[in-house]
Amino acid sequence: LNWGLSFPAYEIGGIYPEVYTVKDLVGVVGPALSANIYPLIPTLYFEDGKLNPSLLNGKSNDSLKLYFNGKSSDDLTMSFLQKYFVSPSDSISSQWAVYNQSQYLNAKYELLIRGYEYKDFDYGKGISFSTNRGETIKFKFKVPENGKYILAARLGTFDKQNFHWILEEKTLTKGFFEYAYGNKSGFEVLNVVSLIPVKDFEAAQKQAGVFVKHFGVVTKKDIVSQSWKEVNLSPEGAMKYKLENNQEGYWIIFSQNYNSLWNFKKGIEYFESIPVYSMVNGFYVEPDWGDLHIEFRGQEFFRWGLWVTVITVLGLSIIFLVLVKKGNERKNRGDIKN
Structure with missing residues (x-):
């Protein structure tokens, strides 16, 4: 910038506004797209542990396209089964190095210095790894009823540095099932297991x-890349906004840190946000919808929680006073008899 400054100044181009609309998203099964090759392509990531894929049911067929980034149909299938995933941190015993979600950078570094390039999402479950053949990590599952189950493990190896699923069918009886996975190749990385x-x-x-x-x-x-259009918002109160103009396209992207409590409101209906770029909030909207709002509902839930707490405290206080009164009455009757 030629502003006559005593130091160099530069303008960053291509900055998106706080709220904008795009026609469609790319739903990626696999690692994040390279920002150098695909700058600011609006994306969803099926394996980031934030996206609930069922929220995409009922959306228009031209609002989203799937891209398998080194993954297969098994990977897409398993993204619908996240409620069954068990983290290495929940193992009952382990000879493997275990890193929880908050230790992502430590895990990435430890793998990198051993020659393993870690690019995958981990579903927010962390990882474990082993460098010695035969080392085991053990898990315990509850089996709710007799029947057939799929035992699944998401693994990477030194030769295949890309998480993939190992699936095995088991016939189990109601109770508990212990599963010990052993390092078979000499260098293995485990993300999650599930039954x-x-x-x-x-x-x-x-x-x-x-x-x-x-x-x-x-x-x-x-x-x-696709075109986008800025969306005008009008404040309606604390963390509540009304959309002032008709949008173009199916997705409104709201560049606040992703939180599922950011909701899209159409009339009296509420819709949960989805994690665009795995970082910010996205809302699906049909072009002909009207009476549209964006609200953060955390305050509403906080108020309800506060009311429940107050009512609970008052109820306990009344019960306590009644019990004290009855205790005093019994004591007085005893004194009269004496």
Whole structure:
């Protein structure tokens, strides 16, 4: 910038506004897209542990395209089964090095100095790794009923530095099932394990198939930048906004840190946000919708929690006073008899 300053100054171009709209998103199954190759392509990540894929049900078929970034249909299927995932931090015993979600950078460094390039999302569950063949990590699962289950482990090896799923069918009886995974190749990284009822696994497979058919799959060359339009918001109160103009496209991106309590309101209906770029809030909207608002509902839930707390304290106080009164009455009757 030629501003006559005594130090160099530069303008950063291509900055997006706080709220804007785009026509569609790219739903990525796999690691994050390179910012150098795909700058600011609006994306969702099925494996970041933040996205609930079921929130995409019922969305228009041209509002999202799927991209498999080094992954397969198994990876998409498993993203619908996150409630069954068990972290290495929840193992009952381990000879492996275990890193929880908050130790992501430590884990990345320890793997990098050993020649393993760690790019995958970890579903927010952390990882463990082993460098010696035969080392084990053990888990304990509750088996709710007799039947068939899918035992799944998400693994990476030195030769295949890309998390992939190992699936095995088991017939189990109600109770508990202990699973010990042993290092087979000499260098292995484990993200999560899970025990899934076969019926739920098959339902997830069907759901993944529906997504592929409905939204369609794109290749690298199909991923291109798209135009966006700024959206005007009018404040309606604390952390509440009204959309002032009709939007173009299916997605409104609100550049506040992602929190599922940021909700989109159409009339009296509320819709949960989804994590765009795995960082900010995105809201689906049909172009002909009206009476649109964005609200942070954390304050509402806090108020309800406060009311419940106050009512609970008052109730306990009344019970305490009643008990004290009854105790005094019994004591007085005893004194009269004496």
